[in-house]
Amino acid sequence: MGIIPDIRQLVTLDFEVYGHVQGLNLTKDTRDRCTKAGITGWVKNSKQGTIVGKMQGPKDEVDKMITWLSTEGSPGCEIQRCDLRNQSNLNRLDYKDFAIRF
Secondary structure: OOOOOOOOOEEEEEEEEEEEOOOOOHHHHHHHHHHHHOOEEEEEEOOOOOEEEEEEEEHHHHHHHHHHHHHOOOOOOEEEEEEEEEEEEEOOOOOOOEEEOO
């Protein structure tokens, strides 16, 4: 018998999306999708032309967002890759909602 994964497992991670990703509503769409999925954190455009942020929430929902940010994104985006850093498990969320930072 394997251990049954706890679907309520909370995770936190930093992400950075590379490619042609700024000016195409990716930050707004990321916020909207995360809010719907119960993911908290933030997202912003970086000076390097990437989109960076932090996500905290249920592991399955965060995984879905990572897939979307890695392969699909907003219409018009040309995503090269999505790098993940500082991944770990959480006991509780540090953020109340998901915000766009400037």
